[in-house]
Structures are given as structure tokens and as C-alpha cells.
Amino acid sequence: MFAERLNGLTECKRLIVLEAGLHRGLIELECASLRVRLESARTSIRAGSPWLIGGGAVAGLLAARHGRGLAHWVPTALAVWRWVKRLRSEG
Numbered sequence: 001m002f003a004e005r006l007n008g009l010t011e012c013k014r015l016i017v018l019e020a021g022l023h024r025g026l027i028e029l030e031c032a033s034l035r036v037r038l039e040s041a042r043t044s045i046r047a048g049s050p051w052l053i054g055g056g057a058v059a060g061l062l063a064a065r066h067g068r069g070l071a072h073w074v075p076t077a078l079a080v081w082r083w084v085k086r087l088r089s090e091g
Contacts, residue, residue: 044085 059077 062073
């Protein structure tokens with residue numbers, strides 16, 4: 001009985017160690033993916049900085065003027081941003 005329980009615990013420990021290794025590998029893969037995305041974002045920010053400055057100024061003015069009403073337009077602004085990015089990448 002003790003030997004069976006010990007074997008069960010040993011097997012459980014082995015599975016946990018294997019699962020931890022799998023999760024470590026997934027986290028490393030996600031980190032690598034995030035690094036690539038971050039570098040891409042940095043490049044696009046550098047390329048479009050005049051637009052970002054102007055857009056930030058306009059967004060700041062709208063936020064100061066309309067306050068909470070601006071939150072209503074955030075999803076639309078994000079959709080437009082994605083659309084512009086898609087058009088820039090196709091061209």
C-alpha cells in the first residue's frame with residue numbers, strides 16, 4: 001500500500017515537472033512574440049510620429065472639452081486606427 005502510494009506520488013510529481021516545463025516553453029514563446037511586436041510598434045511609432053503628436057493633441061483637446069463623452073468614440077477611433085494600419089501595410 002505504501003509503495004503504491006509512493007509510486008502514485010512519484011508519477012504525479014513527474015507529470016507536474018513536465019507540465020511546468022511545457023508552461024515555461026510557452027512563456028518563452030510568448031515573450032519572443034511580444035518582443036517582435038514591440039519592435040514593430042516602435043518602428044511604426046517612429047515612422048508616424050507627426051501624426052501621433054497631432055492625434056494626441058486632438059484627443060487631449062477633445063478629452064478636456066467633452067470629458068466622459070470621449071469614451072463613446074474610443075471604439076470608433078480604434079477601428080479607424082486599425083483600418084489605417086491595414087491600408088498602410090497593403091500599400
